[in-house]
Amino acid sequence: MGSREERHRHHHDLVPLAALISRELKNEKMERPTVRYGSAAQSRKGEDYFFMKTDCQRVPGNPSTFFSVFGIFDGHNGSAAAIFSRDHLLNYVLDAIPRGLGRDEWLHALPRALVAGFVKTDKEFQSKGKTSGTTATFVIVDGWTVTVASVGDSRCILDAQGGGVSVLTVDHRLEENAEERERVTASGGEVGRLSIFGGTEVGPLRCWPGGLCLSRSIGDMDVGEFIVPIPYVKQVKLSSTGGRLIIASDGIWDALSSEMAAKSCRGLPADLASQLVVKEALRTRGLKDDTTCIVVDIIPPDNRVPPPPTPKKYTKLKALLFRKKSYGSANKLSMKLASVGIVEELFEEGSAMLAERLGNDDTSGQTSSLFVCAVCQADLAPNEGISVHAGSIFSMSSKPWQGPFLCADCRNKKDAMEGKRPSGVRVV
Numbered sequence: 001m002g003s004r005e006e007r008h009r010h011h012h013d014l015v016p017l018a019a020l021i022s023r024e025l026k027n028e029k030m031e032r033p034t035v036r037y038g039s040a041a042q043s044r045k046g047e048d049y050f051f052m053k054t055d056c057q058r059v060p061g062n063p064s065t066f067f068s069v070f071g072i073f074d075g076h077n078g079s080a081a082a083i084f085s086r087d088h089l090l091n092y093v094l095d096a097i098p099r100g101l102g103r104d105e106w107l108h109a110l111p112r113a114l115v116a117g118f119v120k121t122d123k124e125f126q127s128k129g130k131t132s133g134t135t136a137t138f139v140i141v142d143g144w145t146v147t148v149a150s151v152g153d154s155r156c157i158l159d160a161q162g163g164g165v166s167v168l169t170v171d172h173r174l175e176e177n178a179e180e181r182e183r184v185t186a187s188g189g190e191v192g193r194l195s196i197f198g199g200t201e202v203g204p205l206r207c208w209p210g211g212l213c214l215s216r217s218i219g220d221m222d223v224g225e226f227i228v229p230i231p232y233v234k235q236v237k238l239s240s241t242g243g244r245l246i247i248a249s250d251g252i253w254d255a256l257s258s259e260m261a262a263k264s265c266r267g268l269p270a271d272l273a274s275q276l277v278v279k280e281a282l283r284t285r286g287l288k289d290d291t292t293c294i295v296v297d298i299i300p301p302d303n304r305v306p307p308p309p310t311p312k313k314y315t316k317l318k319a320l321l322f323r324k325k326s327y328g329s330a331n332k333l334s335m336k337l338a339s340v341g342i343v344e345e346l347f348e349e350g351s352a353m354l355a356e357r358l359g360n361d362d363t364s365g366q367t368s369s370l371f372v373c374a375v376c377q378a379d380l381a382p383n384e385g386i387s388v389h390a391g392s393i394f395s396m397s398s399k400p401w402q403g404p405f406l407c408a409d410c411r412n413k414k415d416a417m418e419g420k421r422p423s424g425v426r427v428v
């Protein structure tokens, strides 16, 4: 897994041609895209919440470092977890990014900070002793770079200008995700359907105790802790022709495929587009669930008329481009395709193991962050921190005395998520 990070870091070494390099430099100098957005919602249970903030600054006081954040939180068993996440997740993520980073380093640090922020939000919410849980799909747009982190089944899709539709999230539904079923079972959960009337099984696969259909969420303290808040994270860079993001709760996706949603609103401005997607979902399925949709357009600054889509050619390119990168050669291939001008995949990771997601602290050893908990950012006394790698299978390849470090509380949380202690039991 470390190798993926390494590939990410050495990305630029793979650009083979001077032409590509100069193009890249030109791109950096190029003006940033305009972001336009709109949202629409139809409520049934009142448990969907959303978040939109377009005036965030990477360097406080410097408006040229602005970025935008969008989020959807689809609550269950109440709305407290969704509201808490909407109000705190962004700050917890930003707290986990080291200070003083340049733009590229900041974007590089983002996937890890998102993991820390999601886990901290879950931990803080659970400490309030309230029930309820929520999905979270959180999207950060900085220039042409889009970073998406998600738990649960609220999806984010990308309709790339001049390209086609791709999904930037995975659904953490037990019914559809065999890998997650295996993980939950191995951590001590039981996966099965509701049974009624003498054993007849009904409905989707659920996890017991608790009966949740999702394998990841924020909150849900009455469910086993193997229902983890560790997000799937994907980071992509759009070409200079831009694209459209559609972020929505399952009320949309149970009614419309990604392609249907994208097609239903092409050519319309973001605010009308979001309304139309909701309308289309209701027309197809009726109002069976909370239905929320955010549309975000990333528009080239000079308002160039984008080239018309070329669906056939694109399908082939997309298949190659979004193929899982496992080998150096595949990586080189995507770089070449990216230079053709579609979408460049910068980062993708979905593991539920905290040690794997926080990685080795090889970059910040010289800073004071050595003595800060990598999840909750609490200060640690010199002998207090426990390496995230201690006692894990990953410690074979990394040094258990190396950071990042966790406070005792976050270490307990990590063990619980991995099924190493019964959930709900506090280790003092």
Ligand SMILES: [Zn+2]
Pocket: 373, 374, 375, 376, 377, 378, 406, 407, 408, 409, 410, 411
């Ligand atoms: Zn901590």
